Structure formats: C-alpha cells, structure tokens
Amino acid sequence: DQQVKQNSPSLSVQEGRISILNCDYTNSMFDYFLWYKKYPAEGPTFLISISSIKDKNEDGRFTVFLNKSAKHLSLHIVPSQPGDSAVYFCAASALGGNYQLIWGAGTKLIIKP
Amino acid sequence: DGGITQSPKYLFRKEGQNVTLSCEQNLNHDAMYWYRQDPGQGLRLIYYSQIVNDFQKGDIAEGYSVSREKKESFPLTVTSAQKNPTAFYLCASSIGVGELFFGEGSRLTVL
Numbered sequence: 001d002q003q004v005k006q007n008s009p010s011l012s013v014q015e016g017r018i019s020i021l022n023c024d025y026t027n028s029m030f031d032y033f034l035w036y037k038k039y040p041a042e043g044p045t046f047l048i049s050i051s052s053i054k055d056k057n058e059d060g061r062f063t064v065f066l067n068k069s070a071k072h073l074s075l076h077i078v079p080s081q082p083g084d085s086a087v088y089f090c091a092a093s094a095l096g097g098n099y100q101l102i103w104g105a106g107t108k109l110i111i112k113p
Numbered sequence: 114d115g116g117i118t119q120s121p122k123y124l125f126r127k128e129g130q131n132v133t134l135s136c137e138q139n140l141n142h143d144a145m146y147w148y149r150q151d152p153g154q155g156l157r158l159i160y161y162s163q164i165v166n167d168f169q170k171g172d173i174a175e176g177y178s179v180s181r182e183k184k185e186s187f188p189l190t191v192t193s194a195q196k197n198p199t200a201f202y203l204c205a206s207s208i209g210v211g212e213l214f215f216g217e218g219s220r221l222t223v224l
Contacts, residue, residue, distance in 0.1 A: 004155065007152070011172050034212065036213075041217070041218065041220075042217050042218065043117075043119075043203050043204075043205070043215025043216050043217050043218050044156075044203070044213075044215050045215070046212035046213065046214070049212065081221030089155060089156070091156075093157075100158075100213070101156075101213070102155075103156040103157070105153055105155045106155065108122050
C-alpha cells in the first residue's frame with residue numbers, strides 16, 4: 001500500500017522553463033512534507049519542506065504547493081537549470097516525526113539544453 | 114567539514130555471510146537512521162535510533178541488526194537471514210524533528 005505516490009517516473013524539461021513535480025498521498029494524518037534531491041551514487045539532500053498549516057513555501061527557485069483537500073503537493077522549479085537534473089523524492093510524516101518518514105518512489109528530472 | 118561518512122562504498126558478499134556497514138557522523142545529531150533503496154522504489158526504513166543505546170525497528174528490520182554504543186556511530190549488520198540483501202543502503206542523521214542528512218550510501222551486492 002503506497003501511501004506516498006509519485007506517478008511520473010521521469011520528466012523532461014527544457015532549460016529555462018518551469019519543472020513541475022507531483023506527489024500524492026493517501027494518509028490524511030500526514031502533516032509534514034519534504035522534497036529531497038538525489039544524484040546517482042550519492043545520498044539524497046534536503047531541498048524544501050512544508051507543514052500542513054501552510055499551502056505554499058518558497059526558497060529561491062523552488063516552491064512547494066500543498067493542496068490538503070486533494071492530498072496533493074507539487075514542487076515547482078523556475079527557471080530549470082542543467083544542475084537540476086536528478087531524482088526528486090517526496091516524503092511525508094505524521095505528527096512531525098522524522099522516524100516515520102514515508103517516501104515516494106522518486107521522479108527523475110532531465111533538463112534539456 | 115561536518116557530515117556523515119558511510120563505508121565501504123561498494124561491498125560484495127557471498128551468500129550466508131554477515132556483513133557490517135559503517136556509518137559515522139560528526140554533526141552531533143541525536144537521531145540516526147538506516148534506509149534501503151531498491152530500483153524504482155522509495156527509501157524504506159530499516160532501523161532508527163533516537164539516542165545512544167536505544168534503537169527501534171523500521172518497516173523492514175528482518176534480517177538486519179544495529180547497535181548505537183556511541184552518539185557518532187550507527188553500524189548496520191546485514192545477516193545471512195536477510196533473503197534479498199542486494200541493495201543500496203543509506204545512513205542518515207537528524208536533530209530530532211528536522212531535515213535528514215544523508216551519507217553517500219553503500220552498495221551491497223550478494224554473489
């Protein structure tokens with residue numbers, strides 16, 4: 001039973017355009033969501049997070065939107081750069097506990113020059 | 114520089130052998146974790162530890178064991194009881210409830 005789903009295994013975007021990565025969840029108890037970025041043969045690195053009391057969080061070129069009624073969140077990257085090519089993981093937790101982070105399967109983002 | 118160091122980066126094991134993956138952090142984080150990543154899947158939690166001398170099973174603890182004798186160290190042993198041990202293993206740490214910091218991972222292959 002996948003509680004966190006990233007339905008697009010891969011996404012290809014032109015450099016300079018907007019990249020939109022999507023994530024759906026089923027557990028209404030989730031209240032904290034994170035996005036991580038991962039390069040091949042490396043560990044993931046934290047990108048941005050959002051708590052359920054917000055519907056938007058922005059950090060430079062990265063913005064995460066949360067739609068609680070739809071149980072959906074998205075990560076927007078504007079403008080997309082070649083260094084953004086990586087696998088992006090969405091993760092969620094309930095009651096703010098890291099210990100029970102539930103991860104999506106990841107979306108591979110490819111930025112085309 | 115502060116960070117998490119995992120070793121070895123690559124490891125080959127014969128069936129029936131136990132192997133231990135090392136994880137050391139100098140971030141002074143209380144919590145440490147071990148995850149497993151398989152192709153096309155998200156990260157799955159094996160074990161986590163919130164404080165020294167205490168650890169909890171995650172979703173897929175069977176066939177694995179850990180220890181937390183020091184704050185800086187959280188080694189993972191993959192035992193012969195683990196039926197499908199070939200995977201990419203990631204160690205992470207955090208200050209309580211907060212972002213996770215990951216090591217570079219260890220790739221274990223069973224021959």
